[in-house]
Amino acid sequence: MKLYGSYTSPFVRHVRIVLLETQQAFEFIETDQAGSTAKSPTQRVPFLEDGNIFLTDSASITKYLREKAGQEFCKTAQELDVLCLVSTLMDATVNLFFIKRDGVDISAVPYLQRQAARIQSTLAELNQMSWPTSTPYNDAQIRLACFIGWAKFRNQIDFSIYENLEKFYAGALNYGHFIATQPPQG
Ligand SMILES: N[C@@H](CCC(=O)N[C@@H](CS)C(=O)NCC(=O)O)C(=O)O
Structure with missing residues (x-):
């Protein structure tokens, strides 16, 4: 494979x-x-x-x-929906990251402002949900941890107003497979 x-x-x-x-x-x-x-x-x-x-x-x-591996992926429509929310968030944030890197002023383009607003409204929604502070994590939760790790690594989001997400992320930092896959530092 x-x-x-x-x-x-x-x-x-x-x-x-x-x-x-x-x-x-x-x-x-x-x-x-x-x-x-x-x-x-x-x-x-x-x-x-x-x-x-x-x-x-x-x-x-x-x-x-x-x-x-004989396991289930997103057992319920709700879990799938949370995974889709995180995917939308990740997609919009990665997209803006590449566009900014190409030198575009995102404040000058209305659709890019909509992308930025989508990121904030999705983060606010996710911040209101309840998240585990230790393993086991389902796929929506693993994906959220990967997103937060990337957004911090690339300095794309200030998480200080999303306390619940910060708490979740602090727990994920103790998870062996999460630690083993972190982006190259330095
Ligand atoms: N929906 C895709 C998104 C993948 C994606 O956006 N990958 C980024 C890297 S983080 C990429 O390859 N971007 C290159 C580009 O947009 O040209 C997935 O879930 O696999």
């Missing part, structure tokens, strides 16, 4: 944690933008090859790996 990705992507980190949790052997192929453009129609990472299976999104990859 080959996982294509980067060590900084929060989407890829979620998949790497699932691989560690389910103890499945895999080859990690570090892939930059040129590599994802050449190999995946989404031109994004992660993507996964397993024999003749080819998957292009972290959610379908996670479902595949859980089911391959």
Whole structure:
């Protein structure tokens, strides 16, 4: 099984944690933008090859790996909805990060302002939910921890007003597979 990705992507980190949790052997192929453009129609990472299976999104990859290991992926519609909220948040924040890196002033573009507002309203909603402070974590929770780790690593969000999320993240920092997959420091 080959996982294509980067060590900084929060989407890829979620998949790497699932691989560690389910103890499945895999080859990690570090892939930059040129590599994802050449190999995946989404031109994004992660993507996964397993024999003749080819998957292009972290959610379908996670479902595949859980089911391959005899586990469930998002047991309820509610858990799936929380995972979708985190995915939307992650997608909008990563998108703004790349756009800002290209030198665009996001305050000058109305749709990018909408993206920024979506990030804040989703964070506020997630901050009101109840989150565990230790393992076991479900996939929506693992994904949220990956998002917060990435947003801090890239200095994209000030979490000081999201106390509940900070508390959740502090707990996740004690989780072995989360520690083992952190983005390269320095
Ligand atoms: N929906 C995708 C999103 C993946 C994604 O946005 N990956 C980012 C890295 S964090 C990427 O490859 N971005 C490159 C680009 O947008 O060109 C998933 O869940 O796998």
